[in-house]
Amino acid sequence: MSASYRMSCVKSKNTGPEMAMRRLLRHARLKFRGHIRDLPGTPDFLLTDYDIVIEVDGEFWHGRDFARWRKSLAPGWERKISENVRRDRRNRRGLTQLGYEVVSLWGRDVLRNPSGCITEILAAVRRVKGG
Secondary structure, three states: OOHHHHHHOOOOOOOHHHHHHHHHHHHOOOOEEEOOOOOOOOOOEEEOOOOEEEEEEOOOOOOOOHHHHHHHOOHHHHHHHHHHHHHHHHHHHHHHHOOOEEEEEEHHHHHHOHHHHHHHHHHHHHHHHOO
16 A cells, blocks of 8 residues: 555545534634635635634644654655645635634644633634724
């Protein structure tokens, strides 16, 4: 079984961290929609009352600490992750230009530090509300 095949089996929607985020948002009584196809990058969540987008990114695919481990990858994978990081920046820029506040979280942080993540989201809600 090739590495490419194994990686193609990795879920891109409704991952464990995304499901944990859904529970956090519901518990905080925040209204949201998931996987918004008509916005740049198809964000994971949109807080509908506040124009806040929440991205829950996987560490490998989205290059957490990429500078530290990029050289350990085969050239094709290094190129793929680099392109993902650039695309993520471009999508975030597009979302902010459309007037959305963007909260980017790492999947591992959602699972290991949910209270810190919801605190960050509620801080964005306060900023958007103006107080």
